[in-house]
Amino acid sequence: MNPNMKRLRRSMMFLNCQKxxxxxxxxxxxxxxxxxxxxxxxAEKEKDAARYSLYHALQEIDYRGVERVVRINGLxxxxxxxxxxxxxxxxxxxxxxxxxxxxxxVQLVEEAVEAxxxxxxxxxxxxLIMAALESxxxxxxxxxxxxxxxxxxxxxxxxxxxxxxxxxxxxxTGVELMGARQHMIIAARAAGVQCFDTVYTNxxxxxxxxxxxxxxxxxxxxxxxxxxxxxIPIVHEIFTPTQKEIIFAEKVVREIDTKKAQGxxxxxxxxxxxxxxxxDGAKRTLALARASGVYKGEL
Amino acid sequence: xxxxxxxxxxxxILKLTGKEPFQGxxxxxxxxxxxxxxxxxxxxxxxxxxxxxxxxxxxxKCKAHSGMTVSFHHHFxxxxxxxxxxxxxxHKMGLKNITLAATxxxxxxxxxxxxxxxxxxxRIEASGVRGKIGEAISDGKLKGLAIMRSHxxxxxxxxxxxxxxxxxxxxxxxxxxxxxxxxxxxxxNCGVLSYSHVDGDCAEYVVAITDCLVPFPNFPAHIxxxxxxxxxVVDAIGIPEKIATGAAKPTTDQRKLMMAEYCTQVVVNxxxxxxxxxxxxxxxxxxxxxxxxxxxxxxxxxxxxxxxVGGLTKPMCDLLDRxxxxxxxxxxxFDLDAVSNVINPAHxxxxxxxxxxxxxxxxxxxxxxxxxxxxxEVDVHFNCNVVVGSDGVITGAQGGHPxxxxxAKCTIVICPLLQGxxxxxxxxxxTVTTPxxxxxxxxxDYGVAVxxxxxxxxxxxxxxxxxxxxxxxxxxxxxxxxxxxxxxxEFEDRVVGIIEARDGTIMDVVRxxxxxxxxx
Numbered sequence: 001m002n003p004n005m006k007r008l009r010r011s012m013m014f015l016n017c018q019k020x021x022x023x024x025x026x027x028x029x030x031x032x033x034x035x036x037x038x039x040x041x042x043a044e045k046e047k048d049a050a051r052y053s054l055y056h057a058l059q060e061i062d063y064r065g066v067e068r069v070v071r072i073n074g075l076x077x078x079x080x081x082x083x084x085x086x087x088x089x090x091x092x093x094x095x096x097x098x099x100x101x102x103x104x105x106v107q108l109v110e111e112a113v114e115a116x117x118x119x120x121x122x123x124x125x126x127x128l129i130m131a132a133l134e135s136x137x138x139x140x141x142x143x144x145x146x147x148x149x150x151x152x153x154x155x156x157x158x159x160x161x162x163x164x165x166x167x168x169x170x171x172x173t174g175v176e177l178m179g180a181r182q183h184m185i186i187a188a189r190a191a192g193v194q195c196f197d198t199v200y201t202n203x204x205x206x207x208x209x210x211x212x213x214x215x216x217x218x219x220x221x222x223x224x225x226x227x228x229x230x231x232i233p234i235v236h237e238i239f240t241p242t243q244k245e246i247i248f249a250e251k252v253v254r255e256i257d258t259k260k261a262q263g264x265x266x267x268x269x270x271x272x273x274x275x276x277x278x279x280d281g282a283k284r285t286l287a288l289a290r291a292s293g294v295y296k297g298e299l
Numbered sequence: 300x301x302x303x304x305x306x307x308x309x310x311x312i313l314k315l316t317g318k319e320p321f322q323g324x325x326x327x328x329x330x331x332x333x334x335x336x337x338x339x340x341x342x343x344x345x346x347x348x349x350x351x352x353x354x355x356x357x358x359x360k361c362k363a364h365s366g367m368t369v370s371f372h373h374h375f376x377x378x379x380x381x382x383x384x385x386x387x388x389x390h391k392m393g394l395k396n397i398t399l400a401a402t403x404x405x406x407x408x409x410x411x412x413x414x415x416x417x418x419x420x421x422r423i424e425a426s427g428v429r430g431k432i433g434e435a436i437s438d439g440k441l442k443g444l445a446i447m448r449s450h451x452x453x454x455x456x457x458x459x460x461x462x463x464x465x466x467x468x469x470x471x472x473x474x475x476x477x478x479x480x481x482x483x484x485x486x487x488n489c490g491v492l493s494y495s496h497v498d499g500d501c502a503e504y505v506v507a508i509t510d511c512l513v514p515f516p517n518f519p520a521h522i523x524x525x526x527x528x529x530x531x532v533v534d535a536i537g538i539p540e541k542i543a544t545g546a547a548k549p550t551t552d553q554r555k556l557m558m559a560e561y562c563t564q565v566v567v568n569x570x571x572x573x574x575x576x577x578x579x580x581x582x583x584x585x586x587x588x589x590x591x592x593x594x595x596x597x598x599x600x601x602x603x604x605x606x607x608v609g610g611l612t613k614p615m616c617d618l619l620d621r622x623x624x625x626x627x628x629x630x631x632x633f634d635l636d637a638v639s640n641v642i643n644p645a646h647x648x649x650x651x652x653x654x655x656x657x658x659x660x661x662x663x664x665x666x667x668x669x670x671x672x673x674x675x676e677v678d679v680h681f682n683c684n685v686v687v688g689s690d691g692v693i694t695g696a697q698g699g700h701p702x703x704x705x706x707a708k709c710t711i712v713i714c715p716l717l718q719g720x721x722x723x724x725x726x727x728x729x730t731v732t733t734p735x736x737x738x739x740x741x742x743x744d745y746g747v748a749v750x751x752x753x754x755x756x757x758x759x760x761x762x763x764x765x766x767x768x769x770x771x772x773x774x775x776x777x778x779x780x781x782x783x784x785x786x787x788x789e790f791e792d793r794v795v796g797i798i799e800a801r802d803g804t805i806m807d808v809v810r811x812x813x814x815x816x817x818x819x
Contacts, residue, residue, distance in 0.1 A: 025717075025781060028744050029553055062780070203551070229553035 002125055004093060005153045007067065008032050008291035009194060010223040010239040011232050012156075014071075016041035017050040023057045026066070029229035030236070033067035038083050039074065039098050047079055051086045058090030069094040069130065075105055081112055088116035088127050094153065099161065100131035101138045103148035110149045128153045130196075134161035139180045146191030154194030156225060157184055162198075170201070172208055174215055185220045194222040203228050213238045240292040241285050249282035249289075253299050256282075304682055304731045306807045312794050316444070319804045324705050324736055327802040332658065335460035337503050340528065349530045350476050354388040354508070357531045358466070361504035363389065366396045367465040370498045373403035373426075374470070374482065374489040374631065378541030381470040381508055383410050384533065390419050398422040398443075400462055402453060402494040402651070403696050406430035407541070415440050424462060426450055427686050427696025436795050437692040439811040445693070445796035447686055447732075447809075450494065450630070451655025451662060451702035452801045457501040458658060461803060467502035469495045469522060470536045474509040478527025479520035482648070483641060485511030487537035490632030490641045492521045496650035499526035510536045521648060543635045547612070549591060550584030554744050558713050559588035561742045561766045562671060567596050568763035569756055571668035571708055575605035575625075579664075579703055580671040582612055582633045585713045589671060590614040597623055608654065608663050609670075609699060616640035628663055630654045630699075655702035657801040664699070664706030672700055674714045676728040679771045681735030681750050683712060684728035686798060689721045691788040691812040693796065697732050701801050704737035709756065716743045721785065722778035724771065729788055731807045732798050741771060748774050789813040 012033040015022045018041070026034050036057070042050040058068060070087040072095055073079035087095060097109050106129060113127050129151045133139050139162065146155055157180055163169055168176045181197065188195035197216040200209045209231060213224055217238050224235050241249070251269050256279050259267050266275045289295030300308055302320035313320065342349075351357045369389070371382045382401060389397060397420050399411075404423070409431040414420045416435070422443035428436060436445045448456060456462040471480035472487045482492040487510060499505055499522045506529045507522075516524075550556060562585065566572055578593075580586040591614055597603065604624035607615050611629050613636035618624040620643065627646045632638040640646050655664045664670075674683040675695060683704070688694040704710045714723050724743060739756055741748045746769035749757040760768060769777075790810035798807040 021719075028557070230551060230556070232553070 002128060002151070004067070004128060006194070008288070009067065009154070009196065010292070011235045012069065012196060012223060012225050013229065013232065014041070014199065014225060014227050017054045017057075018042050018046050020053055023053065024061065026229070027064045029232050031066060031226070031229070031232055032223065033069050034063070035069045035071055035096060035225070036092070037071045038079075039071050047073070051083065055086050055090040058087070058092055067093045069096050071096040071098060071132075072109075074099050075108060080109075084109065084112045085116045085119070088113060088122055089120040091122070092127065094128040094130055096156070097129065097131045098158070099134045099138070100145055101135060102141055103144040106131055106145055106148035106152055110151055113151070125151065127151070130154045130156060132156045132158045133180070133184065134158035135165040136162070139183055142184050142187035143190060146187050146193050152193060154196055154222065155184055155188055156196035157181060157198045159198030172202070172205070174212060181216065181219055181221075189220065195220070197221045197224045199225045199227050200231070201227060203230065206230070206234065210234050210238070236292065239288070240294055241289040243294075245285055246289045246295050249285040250297060250299055252278050252282035253286065302805065304680070304734050304806065306731055308805045308808060309794060312797065312805065312808060316797065316805070318799075321734070321800045321804040321806045324734065326804065327657070332459055334458045335501065337501055348476070349478055349528065351529045351531050354385055354531060354533070355392070357506045357529050358388060358392065360529060361466045361506060363392065363394060363466060365394045367394070368398040368400050368463060370400040370464040370467045370502060371402070372469065372492065372494040372498070373401060373405070374492060374494060375487060375537035375542050377405050377407045378487070378538035379405070379407045379470070380535055380537050381468055382408050384508075385468050386411055386414060386420070390414050395419055396421045398424065400424040400464055402426055402450065403698070404428045404430075404432055408432055412440070418442060422446075424448065424453075424456070425696070426453065426698050428693050429695065433693035437809070437812040439791070439793055439795055441795065444794070445809070446799055447693075447697055447796060448799040449655065449697045449701045449801055450651050450699045451657050451664065452697075452799055452803065454497045454652040454656035455658040455801065455803060457497045458652070458656070459803070464498060464502035466504045466506060467495070467498035468506050468508055469498060469527075471507050471509045471522070472536075473511045473513045473517055474507045474530055475513055475515040475517040475524075476530055477515055478505075478507050478524040478530050479515070479517040480507050480509075480522040480527065481517055482521050483638070484513065485509070486535070487511075487539055487542060488638055489537075489542055490638040491629050491648045493630040493649060493654065494651045495522060497652050499523075504528050506531060508533055508536055510534060543632055543638050545635055547582065547584070547587060547634065550588050552584060554715065555585040556588055558585045558715065558742050558744055559592060561747050562589040562711055562713055563592040563596065564763070564765040565711055565740055565742065565747060565760065566593055566669055568765045569709055569759050572602065574602055576602070576668045577606050577608065577666055578604055578669045579607065579609040579667055579707070580615070581673055582610065583673050583713070586671050586673065587612060587614055589713075590618075594618060594623060608649075608667065609703065611637040611640070613637065616643075616646070619643055619645055628654070655699050655706070657702070657705075662702070662706065664702045667703060667707035669709050669711065670703040670707040672704060672710065672712045674712050674723070674733075675718070676723050676725055677712055677714050677738070677741050677771075678725050678728045678735070679775050681738040681741065681771065682728050682731045683733040683738060684730050686732045687730040687809055689718070689729055689785070689788065691729060691790055693809060697798070701733045701737065704733045705801065709740065710738050711740045711742060712738055713742045716745045716774060716778045717782060720782050722775070722782055724774045724778050726775060726784075730798060730809055734800075734806065741774070743774055745769070745774060745777050
């Protein structure tokens with residue numbers, strides 16, 4: 001398996017490929033992933049220029065370990081195939097498919113990626129895929145999309161288009177997104193892939209943004225798409241386990257290991273009932289803490 | 300001759316100016332000198348009127364002549380009308396070879412360029428020059444030399460007699476008919492008149508220009524009638540909305556916020572951050588954001604500032620209003636909040652001399668623990684350039700940069716690694732304006748570098764593990780790896796200006812900019 005399938009992706013920052021000033025050094029803000037956009041942010045007549053800067057950015061700029069995802073144009077355009085050739089040739093880490101509705105969409109992109117890897121001598125399987133679900137049909141097909149390709153590391157909700165399709169609008173409360181969010185996270189977990197939430201566009205409401213991130217964190221999402229570097233510290237703060245959580249997770253793992261050897265199945269840690277069912281969750285907390293740079297322990 | 304910051308100062312410039320090359324920050328420490336005193340024309344007749352009907356009459360009464368030096372302050376900033384008004388009258392009178400000795404010049408003074416071209420103005424002395432005058436000097440249009448010196452250096456130049464001001468024009472928001480001047484009140488409230496005190500002390504003639512004549516006595520006077528020869532009332536001395544605007548909104552630029560956070564972490568993790576510490580900061584987005592985040596930590600740790608000094612902004616005045624700083628020492632009000640805050644009894648006006656003159660028996664800057672500064676360029680020797688753009692054109696001002704940098708125990712310079720496509724951290728700055736020996740810490744968006752001479756600060760920050768530490772060379776290398784190493788800017792041979800060190804020695808020279816031409 002490509003080791004990047006399960007990498008840390010708390011924050012995925014959208015950047016317009018048309019703007020060199022934006023794509024030259026976004027890593028200073030410390031996002032886990034950047035999403036270099038060839039789709040909606042790029043004017044129709046600038047698509048070729050955006051591809052040109054994308055290719056050179058991917059080739060020339062050391063993004064210092066930040067994942068480089070490229071959002072290609074929709075499969076209903078005549079642009080996406082060339083977008084993939086250009087991205088793969090540049091050496092991007094992942095392709096984001098917009099407006100994904102079926103497993104077939106993912107497989108079409110997978111074929112194009114495979115061909116491009118072959119054409120440009122890129123290690124087969126290096127380029128991963130993620131799918132953005134932007135319609136009611138896409139959301140309803142979440143599970144088949146999640147299981148469509150071994151390259152697919154996750155799905156992301158695109159709230160703007162999705163709410164339009166639902167014939168509603170973004171309210172800021174999250175009510176209109178509740179069903180899709182719940183459905184998608186369940187599908188992603190069923191398929192063993194990651195799940196990412198939509199952007200929060202009101203940059204003047206950082207408290208609203210914080211509440212939104214807390215909600216999706218509680219729901220189980222792996223991360224959030226963001227549109228401004230100011231949003232990164234909040235996402236990371238919420239997604240990074242606290243010292244209290246880390247200490248508790250360490251205790252849980254150690255106690256389960258010890259008690260298992262002693263043949264004890266159920267016991268208490270800090271007054272809470274613990275059994276084997278808590279093991280994976282505690283391990284995940286420690287892995288996330290380690291990936292976030294706040295845990296250097298041995299577990 | 301090569302000076303202490305490795306810059307070659309041509310012998311003909313040393314000869315022409317009678318100056319020495321810069322030889323280190325404390326070269327003139329303790330070296331005695333005698334202050335100059337101006338001629339005083341006593342006013343004993345109780346019928347004597349100081350009022351003149353216009354600028355022309357003031358000039359005539361002050362015996363204006365070709366070759367004279369006239370001085371101005373920049374408290375009205377980009378809203379200043381005084382310099383242009385007076386120089387237009389001098390121009391009309393056909394006077395030539397004037398030395399314009401302003402505390403600073405900006406875009407408001409662009410209309411003076413034709414007077415540089417026709418020889419009305421042949422020398423300029425200022426903290427720095429922005430706008431078209433800077434371009435004109437860099438283009439070689441000024442016949443004589445431009446001397447760029449710090450606020451403290453200017454006071455030194457006047458009190459030592461190096462700059463002999465024939466007529467000082469002091470724009471005053473309010474004045475009475477006997478020349479008691481205040482920086483507050485009237486239509487053009489600027490809060491303080493700090494930069495003009497030395498002109499009042501040293502000029503041969505002092506003319507107050509106001510657009511708000513008030514009943515005698517206009518008290519307490521910021522500049523006293525005892526120093527003023529004439530008072531001239533005009534329609535407007537400044538454009539209020541360009542003098543001081545509302546406080547800048549806190550920046551939302553994450554890059555500036557990151558640098559502000561690094562800066563705050565540096566302050567709170569170095570040894571001078573303790574009860575009663577002193578602090579100066581500027582008006583840039585990162586500086587203001589840093590003051591705001593510093594305030595939170597001061598509150599958390601129960602630490603109060605002893606004094607804040609310099610040009611002031613709302614966040615500093617907020618600290619005073621909330622009892623987080625004991626006193627503010629004000630040389631310039633940067634926003635309307637700072638202007639209106641001068642009524643706080645713990646908000647004191649000080650003169651530019653008390654603030655920064657290196658030839659005092661001590662100045663406020665010497666008592667600073669921290670100063671937060673910005674810079675156009677910083678090199679691997681920690682030298683800063685705040686005057687000459689990376690294109691070789693004069694575009695900024697020293698202000699109090701060299702004064703506070705030398706004075707403060709911990710001088711922090713905030714500078715993004717790249718200014719557009721230009722590496723701001725570089726091997727050699729285009730022009731040295733503040734020597735590296737004054738600069739302790741450089742904060743960039745890519746990390747923080749500590750001057751190797753400050754082992755103590757480096758150790759404190761390493762121990763705190765609070766900011767990404769890099770060497771200055773590493774920062775330079777990152778910058779060059781992103782945008783490449785630029786070829787040096789090309790200049791003509793002619794020296795058009797000098798960067799004077801605080802003590803009057805020469806820090807660097809500015810040569811005429813060479814116009815770029817494309818090869819065929």
